[in-house]
Amino acid sequence: xxxxAVLHAEAExxxxxxxxxxxxxxxxWLFLAGDAMSFGGLIVGYGILRHASNKWPVPKDxxxxxxxxxxxxxxxxxxxxxxxxxASIQExxxxxxxxxxxxxxxGGVLFLGCQAYEWTHLLGHRLPELGISFTNNLFATTxxxxxxxxxxxxxxxxxxxxxxxxxVNRGRYEAKHxxxxxxxxxxxxxxxxxxxxxxYLL
Amino acid sequence: xxxxxxxxxxxxxxFYILLVxxxxxVAIVYLGLPKMLLAALLIIFAVWKAALVAMHFMHLKFEKRxxxxxAITPFVLCVFLILxxxxxxxxx
Numbered sequence: 001x002x003x004x005a006v007l008h009a010e011a012e013x014x015x016x017x018x019x020x021x022x023x024x025x026x027x028x029w030l031f032l033a034g035d036a037m038s039f040g041g042l043i044v045g046y047g048i049l050r051h052a053s054n055k056w057p058v059p060k061d062x063x064x065x066x067x068x069x070x071x072x073x074x075x076x077x078x079x080x081x082x083x084x085x086x087a088s089i090q091e092x093x094x095x096x097x098x099x100x101x102x103x104x105x106x107g108g109v110l111f112l113g114c115q116a117y118e119w120t121h122l123l124g125h126r127l128p129e130l131g132i133s134f135t136n137n138l139f140a141t142t143x144x145x146x147x148x149x150x151x152x153x154x155x156x157x158x159x160x161x162x163x164x165x166x167x168v169n170r171g172r173y174e175a176k177h178x179x180x181x182x183x184x185x186x187x188x189x190x191x192x193x194x195x196x197x198x199x200y201l202l
Numbered sequence: 203x204x205x206x207x208x209x210x211x212x213x214x215x216x217f218y219i220l221l222v223x224x225x226x227x228v229a230i231v232y233l234g235l236p237k238m239l240l241a242a243l244l245i246i247f248a249v250w251k252a253a254l255v256a257m258h259f260m261h262l263k264f265e266k267r268x269x270x271x272x273a274i275t276p277f278v279l280c281v282f283l284i285l286x287x288x289x290x291x292x293x294x
Contacts, residue, residue, distance in 0.1 A: 080216075197244050201244050
């Protein structure tokens with residue numbers, strides 16, 4: 001009996017202060033750290049190009065920040081809905097979970113709609129008025145690369161969250177999977193907070 | 203299961219702080235402050251908001267040290283990136 005207990009204890013993975021509670025969570029964090037470096041490289045590159053340029057328009061005057069402030073609001077609200085969705089599924093309240101994750105996805109889709117409108121307006125009216133295009137002007141190039149890279153992440157997040165919503169309702173995913181999807185979604189929100197400041201406000 | 207202990211009211215509080223910080227950010231842009239002061243304030247607010255999201259929504263405050271180490275790595279590397287590019291940013 002005691003021998004079996006010893007054997008069982010040996011079969012258990014070793015705990016250390018560094019062992020995470022969940023390997024899936026650690027995996028997502030490692031991915032996000034790499035992703036953060038992609039964004040970090042782009043933002044640092046943006047800063048250097050802007051610093052080195054003689055003429056750089058005041059972003060607020062070209063881009064307008066009211067719509068973007070609303071987009072920031074959308075992503076923050078969407079993040080809050082995501083944490084509420086996680087809290088709901090941890091309490092086994094599936095109806096509430098469906099409502100909040102649905103709202104999270106809706107927030108992401110609305111964000112993308114606003115961005116599509118913004119890009120269309122900039123490319124079709126605002127930039128031609130100023131005589132610049134995204135191929136001949138660093139301000140425009142860096143703007144579209146940064147917001148575009150982020151927009152791709154939002155698109156990926158909307159697809160990811162939709163898959164999670166379906167998988168939970170089919171009984172394949174549980175709270176821990178929702179938490180990992182949440183990490184990605186909050187990261188996208190976090191990066192937008194930085195882009196909003198560096199690209200639009202500064 | 204430890205993360206289940208956060209109540210929804212906690213998240214709502216963070217939401218209001220983020221909302222107020224965003225409104226303040228947009229407002230000070232219209233104030234016409236000196237450029238350096240404005241930049242410093244905006245960066246402080248942005249880092250503050252990003253930290254709130256990471257600490258509370260991403261539960262970093264309640265996680266083991268491993269994840270905090272993973273999370274801090276890209277920021278350290280970005281500081282290195284800026285330092286290494288200094289000679290190009292400020293020639294002479």
